Amino acid sequence: MVILVRGDHDLMASRPMPTMPIKEVGAVVGDLARYGVPALKVFAGGDRRDAHGSRGATADSIMANAIREAKSANPAVTVMTETCLCSYTDSGECHIARKDGQPDLAATLEAMAAQAVAQADAGADIVGPAAMLAGSVRIRRALDETGHHNVAVMPHLIFDSRLYEGYRKTMDAVPTSGDRRPFQIDPRSPMAAVDSALAFISEGARMLLLEPALFCANVLIMLKRTCDVQLSPFSVSGEYLRLTGFGDDLRLMLELFTFLKRSASGQIITYAAADMARILA
Ligand SMILES: NCc1[nH]cc(CCC(=O)O)c1CC(=O)O
Ligand SMILES: [Zn+2]
Secondary structure (H helix, E strand, O other): OEEEEOOHHHOOOOOOOOOEOHHHHHHHHHHHHHHOOOEEEEEEOOOOOEOOOHHHHOOOOHHHHHHHHHHHHOOOOEEEEOEOOOOOEOOOOOOOEOOOOOEOHHHHHHHHHHHHHHHHHHOOOEEOEOOOOOOHHHHHHHHHHOOOOOOEEOOEEEEOOHHHHHHHHHOOOOOOOOOOOOOOEOOOOOOHHHHHHHHHHHHOOOEEEEEOHHHOHHHHHHHHHHOOOEEEEEEOHHHHHHHOOOOOOOHHHHHHHHHHHHOOOOOOEEOOHHHHHHHHO
16 A cells, blocks of 8 residues: 655645645554555655755655554554655755756765665664665665664665656655656666666565556566566556546556566556555455
8 A cells, every 4th residue: 555645734735636734644554554565665755945955854754753653553564665855845846966966876876775764763664765776775785784673675666757746746756857867767667677777686685666657567577487586567557547447447557466476576556556455355
């Protein structure tokens, strides 16, 4: 199950995707336990932004509070996070910029590591570096150094796609540059996604998140043949907005998930998990 958590004063404006305040997280986690959904992926808005996205690494961020809320509602729920800067930088970019405007990769990795530690401190089980940077798994070192040996790192393998629009608008994470193409995988390059996946695996990743789920099946199948890693497709905002029908018709989503299961998919990460589980129960 995926949730988008925002601060109380940011819930007012009308947004394409459903959002919730921290105080509703516990009820969602209760529902998940009832329906047997084992994991929750948390995205949280930044209530303060700056050039370095430093708010994301604090102990009282919306993310940290949402994680604590989820874990106190049910300690057994697996909490997965988004570990990225785009909700915390004033530019909406996933990367910190140098003075000349170019992305500062070392500073970005350091910021992601600090965020991962703050998320682990709050109780996260799996952190998810999402800036598509080589070296993302170095977050592992920061976690080990702070005693979080049991917290897993799940790098995100992200294709450039039009399907993220709803998320970006909802979370005020529209990049100033207009897109994230320099970092995300070009869908026209046949082997680029597999190469990135293999690079993360050689860094030590044991699990990968792939997005958008709709367009990742060939990568799942290719990786499954040669790698022993957990492959979790993430069905993103644009899929949720387009594939769910009138009322709560989830039959098209179910068709997509059946296709993904047939295509070597592990756990599927979706905004529709609670509704889907209720219907299938
Ligand atoms: N940090 C990247 C990130 N984190 C969440 C999404 C999209 C999630 C969704 O659409 O549901 C993305 C992709 C992007 O903005 O380029
Ligand atoms: Zn980002």
